[in-house]
Amino acid sequence: MMRIKALACLLALSACSTVPLQAKRDLIGMPRSDLIACAGVPDNVAALPDGEVLQWRQDQQVQGPLSFKGPFSLELDLSGQGTCHFVARLQQGRVAQVEYTGPSGTMLGPYSACRPLVLACERQVGGVRRSLPSGR
Numbered sequence: 001m002m003r004i005k006a007l008a009c010l011l012a013l014s015a016c017s018t019v020p021l022q023a024k025r026d027l028i029g030m031p032r033s034d035l036i037a038c039a040g041v042p043d044n045v046a047a048l049p050d051g052e053v054l055q056w057r058q059d060q061q062v063q064g065p066l067s068f069k070g071p072f073s074l075e076l077d078l079s080g081q082g083t084c085h086f087v088a089r090l091q092q093g094r095v096a097q098v099e100y101t102g103p104s105g106t107m108l109g110p111y112s113a114c115r116p117l118v119l120a121c122e123r124q125v126g127g128v129r130r131s132l133p134s135g136r
Contacts, residue, residue, distance in 0.1 A: 020084075020111035023118040024098045026125045032093045038121035039086070051091040056117050058084045059102075082113035 027035065035054070036042070042054040082102075089097040100114045 018109075019122050020086075020100060020114040020118055023122045023125075024100075027088070027095045027098050027118070027121055030095045030121070030125065032090055032095075034124070035088060035090075035095055035121065038124045039088075039117065048089075051089060051096065054088045054090065056086040058086075058113060058117055084111070084114035084117060086114055086117040 039056055043057045044055040046053045085101045087099045087101060088095050100111055
C-alpha cells in the first residue's frame with residue numbers, strides 16, 4: 001500500500017515538468033491576443049523583421065510545499081525550485097516557437113519552474129482540443 005502511495009506521489013510530481021514540455025508543442029499557432037490573455041502581459045517584447053519575441057520572467061525562486069525537516073538541521077526538499085524565462089517567437093501574429101531559458105535542474109525536472117508561466121495557456125489549449133470533434 002505504501003508503494004502505491006509513493007508511486008502516486010511521484011506521478012503527480014512529474015506532471016509539474018510535463019506541462020511546459022506540452023506547451024512547447026500545444027501553443028504553436030495560438031494568436032498573440034490569446035497568448036497574452038492566458039500568460040499575462042509580457043515582461044519584454046522585441047521586434048524582429050519577420051515577427052516579434054515575447055518574454056515572461058519568473059525570477060523569484062519557485063518552491064513547492066514538499067519538504068521534510070528532521071533533527072540536527074537535516075532537511076530534504078523535493079519541491080521544484082528554480083527560475084524560468086518563457087520565450088515565445090511570433091510570426092504573423094501567431095506563436096511559431098516556444099522556448100525556456102534559465103530553469104534550474106530539480107528533482108521535478110528541468111522545466112518545473114516554468115509551469116506557473118504556461119499553465120493557464122496549456123489549460124486553455126487543452127480545453128479547446130477536448131471540445132473539437134474527433135479527427136481534427
